Amino acid sequence: MTIRFLLDEHIDHVVRRxxxxxxxxxxxxxxxETNTPARSTPDPELLLWCEKNAYTLVTNNRRTMxxxxxxxFQAGHQMPGILLLRPSITLGQLITELLAIWxxxxxxxxxxxxxxxxLSA
Numbered sequence: 498m499t500i501r502f503l504l505d506e507h508i509d510h511v512v513r514r515x516x517x518x519x520x521x522x523x524x525x526x527x528x529x530e531t532n533t534p535a536r537s538t539p540d541p542e543l544l545l546w547c548e549k550n551a552y553t554l555v556t557n558n559r560r561t562m563x564x565x566x567x568x569x570f571q572a573g574h575q576m577p578g579i580l581l582l583r584p585s586i587t588l589g590q591l592i593t594e595l596l597a598i599w600x601x602x603x604x605x606x607x608x609x610x611x612x613x614x615x616l617s618a
Contacts, residue, residue: 500577500604502595503528503547505556506536508582515592516599523599526552540565548574553607555595555614557582566611578607580614590615 501524504513508527516523529536534546540561547554548569556562559581566579580598582591594614598607 501552503552503554544569548576551577553578555580576609579611583613586615
């Protein structure tokens with residue numbers, strides 16, 4: 498199975514647009530689109546949606562997401578992964594890293610993990 502991304506609604510939509518321009522087959526959605534959680538959905542519900550639909554969450558919510566993920570696991574749930582953006586990441590770095598992750602085609606590498614981007618920081 499190929500990794501699929503769900504972008505937090507606060508991530509610039511140019512990221513999705515540029516990823517699809519470079520790799521039209523990439524499966525990437527943005528919160529608030531059709532068949533995704535609504536904007537402002539509480540974090541615990543986002544995690545449940547990602548688990549059910551096998552999407553890796555890409556978010557800049559460094560303040561509360563780690564704690565919600567811990568609660569998610571304590572409740573016995575799984576997670577395809579969370580890619581948490583460091584404050585220093587640029588749009589170009591984010592696009593490059595998401596493309597590299599998608600091309601590596603190893604979604605199991607992120608299973609049940611919270612990984613900070615950029616990876617090289």
